[in-house]
Amino acid sequence: MKKNFYLRSALSVILLMHSVISVFSGDVNNFGRLYLDTIGFRPFGLYLAWAVKLIHLFSVFLIWSDRYIKAVSICNMFILILGIYFIHWQNGWYVVGGGxxxxxxxxxxxxxxLQLIFTKQEEKCCS
Structure with missing residues (x-):
């Protein structure tokens, strides 16, 4: 069993749902054009929105193949920090309940x- 199996499973489901659903619903295009473009990212808003969704999608496969874990984690943390700054900070702490x-x-x-980054990865080679 892979180290951090449950953590990898949860992250994979979240990243898949956050990317695939918004692609098929068209929300990724709306987010790029109707939000990112309006807050100063024009003409790149649509491309940035797609980049975020594709990073999320490819991250799932890289997490499960134990490849580029640090790069995947850093890219996703960067996206999440920008999400906090541009979208969520003004709404406070709570996702539901208190706000x-x-x-x-x-x-x-x-x-x-961070847990993925700082957990020692399994050895790839056997003698």
Whole structure:
């Protein structure tokens, strides 16, 4: 069994759902054009939105193949930190309950990626 099996499973489901659903629903295009472009990223908003979703999608496969774990984690943490700054910070801490759309979920995901970085990876080779 892979180290951090449950952590990898949870991150994979979250990243898959966050990327695949928004691609098929068209939300990724709306996020790029209707949000990112309007806050100063024009004309790159659409491309940035797609880059985020593709990073999430490819991260799933890299996490399970034990490749580029540090790079995957750093890229996703960077995206999550930018999400906190541009979207969630103004809404406070809570995602639900004491508020809505807050930073708590992003903070938890950042900690999960930190755990992946700092867990010693399995040896690849056998004698």
């Amino acid at each position: 809505t759309n807050g930073i708590e979920f992003n903070v938890l995901l950042i900690c999960c990626f």
